[in-house]
Amino acid sequence: MKLTRAQLHEIYYFLRLNRRVDEQLTNLYRQGKVVGGVYASLGQEAISVGSAYALGKDDLIGPMIRNVGAMMVRGFRPRDVFLQYMGRKDGPTGGRDANTHFGDLSRGxxxxxxxxxxxxxVLAGAALAAKIRKENRVALTYxxxxxxxxxxCHEGLNFAAVFKLxxxxxxxxxxxxxxxxxEKQMAVPDIARRGKVYAIPATIVDGNDVLEVYKVTRSAAERARRGGGPALIECKTMRMKGHAEHDDARYMPSGELEKWRKKDPILRYEKYLRGKKLMTAKESAAIEARVEKEIMEDVALAESSPFPQPQEAARPVWA
Ligand SMILES: Cc1ncc(C[n+]2csc(CCOP(=O)(O)OP(=O)(O)O)c2C)c(N)n1
Ligand SMILES: [Mg+2]
Incomplete structure (x- = not known):
């Protein structure tokens, strides 16, 4: 399916929103306002946004910590992420859990x-349930x-392959x-090679190319929907920071990040849209202004939310 101009802009909006949520979380962390660590998706936004954008609204996703972009595509707002990272009462878990450890089945x-x-x-199980109920849903995880x-991971992939989930x-x-x-934890150069042993088709994708991630995910999802079984998509990318904000990544070889910075997924996508005359400077400025307004409003909202009362800690745990 060809993306419309409006959809291309929406993808750009989600990429920028993801990046700005990250930057703001870093600020909040340095101000001592975050409870726990901050795990950035810096440099990996195209994977989260491109893959989530390729799904239908009834499909299910299981995001990991660096998939804030996917959560935004599914309808969560920056405020949910800020409130949760700051442990506040109005956050998705009411301050009971940290970082992106929250979900919402009504949003899939x-x-x-x-x-x-x-x-x-877990997502293989969800895919099995969908198959048994003939719900025509796809489940996706990272x-x-x-x-x-x-x-x-091995058990889940094998199970999904055997039952064509x-x-x-x-x-x-x-x-x-x-x-x-x-290279210190895998003897093969590409994760995709593992697809073969499960009899799962595996594709290698440039993870910093949002439209390629979108296209490949979409065709894998459509194939799965037709009963073709699971798919593995390896997205090559780079973690552009340490594991988390407290990790200065001094173990990484020098020059590696510099090399990858030139392949920044958002700048690249913006350049592509401009080059193809699919987004004017005025249009990108309008998207930027919208992102900025939403980020600032949501930070203020999160900061004004109180911490939960201690007696609320066990409430949803014990009847
Ligand atoms: C089973 C298990 N072992 C160890 C950890 C601790 N741990 C958390 S994140 C992480 C590294 C994850 O690396 P990767 O899967 O490549 O994801 P990335 O952080 O690069 O996105 C480790 C070892 C964990 N959470 N779970
Ligand atoms: Mg990794």
Whole structure:
């Protein structure tokens, strides 16, 4: 399906929103207003936005910590992310959990969990339920180059392949799992090679090209919807910061980030739209103004929300 001019602009809006949420979270962290760490999606926005944008509204996603962009596409707002990271009462979990550990099934978003790889069997289960109920839904989730090597990820992929479940797994290969480079935890150069052993079609995609991510995810989702079974999509990208805000990434070889900065997914997409005369300077300025207004309003709103009362901590846990 060809994207309309309005849709191309909407994708640009979500990319910029994702980037600005990240930048604002960094500011809040440095001001001591965040409870816990901040995990950026810097440099990986095209994967979250392109893949989530390729799904239908009844499809399910299981985002990981760097997939704020996907959560925005599914209808969460920057305020949800700020409130949650700041542990405030009006946040999605009422201050009971941190960072992006929240979801909403009415938006088709399964809450992320910290244990790497675990979302693969969870979303495979959701895909199985959809198949049994003949709901024509696709389930999609994300794994990193570290998560792909966990036992649960293997079990989930294998299960989905055997039962031909409508599951799309996006492998975000950013080269690092905390301080471990990919060559120290995998003996093959590409995650996509693993597709073959499960009999799952696997595609390698430039993860910094939002339209390519969109296109490949969309065709994988359509194939899954037709009963063609799961797909694995390896997106090559780079984590443009340390694992989290507290990690200065001094273990990364010098020059690596410089090289990747030239491939910034948002600047690249903007240049593409401009070059093809699909977005004028006036139109991009209007999108920027909208993003800025929403970010500023939502930061103010989050900062004005109180912390929860201690006695509320166990309320949804114990009847
Ligand atoms: C099963 C498990 N082991 C270890 C951890 C601790 N841990 C959290 S994030 C992370 C690195 C993840 O790397 P990757 O999967 O490549 O994702 P990225 O951070 O690069 O997006 C580790 C080791 C965890 N959360 N779960
Ligand atoms: Mg990684």
């Amino acid at each position: 978003v399964v809450a992320p969990i910290s244990m790497l790889g675990e979302l693969v069997p 794994v990193g180059d570290g998560a792909i090597s966990t036992g649960p 409508p599951l799309v797994v996006i492998a975000e290969n950013n080269g690092w799992a905390y301080s471990t480079p990919i």
